[in-house]
Amino acid sequence: MAEDRAGVVVYWRPGCPYCMNLRLQLRFSKLEYTEVNIWRDPEAAAFVRSVADGNETVPTVTVAGKAMVNPSRRQVMDAVRAQAPGPGA
Template sequence: MMRAWILPSLLVLCGSVVATGLVLNGDAGEAAVLLLFFLLLAGVHSPLVFPRPVGALEARRRSEADGRPVVYWRSGCRYCLRLRLRLGRDARRLHWVDIWRDPEAAAAVRAANGGNETVPTVVVAGRPHTNPDPAWVRAQLSPSSPG
């Protein structure tokens, strides 16, 4: 669980160090802007941007019940972030599984991707799709989609 917070923590720490240096040199305005930038960057790369993750078993169970896709992701992955942001509100309709929190999920991703933990891996109707286009994922949520 702590692994997901490493990148955001480093971004906040680096931003704080650089901003402190700028304040000591008398550039308080520039320091504030830079610190805000680093804080936003840390927030975007934090697990807080993603819907609350569930375990792999629970996600599969829910997906079988409601037909919605399962998204395997990890914090700090720019492709996962791209998918999440491009889906917008529709992202909450998927079942999100953080592979850094669930070893079984990481194993499922490795099995689907030739031994690599390539994310996002979206499972629709039992078939994995690695780094799919967000528009395609959104189409899988529509009631008329073939699945």
């Protein structure tokens, strides 16, 4: 299930400018993360709806299982440092 994905997971969908921006910013960091296209993964889409008041609001990012809806790069990196310290944080 989508909720069981470990580490940092970025849920996104094609055509989303906010997703494109965050994904580009994260690619320039040393952070290791997994990207999940919610249009290709129904369980991931359901997970995003469960944490975004029934909406498929992306990007949604989980860090050590804690979800953030439409976070900034800084919020993601702060969460990584707080929740999952280690390489790339």
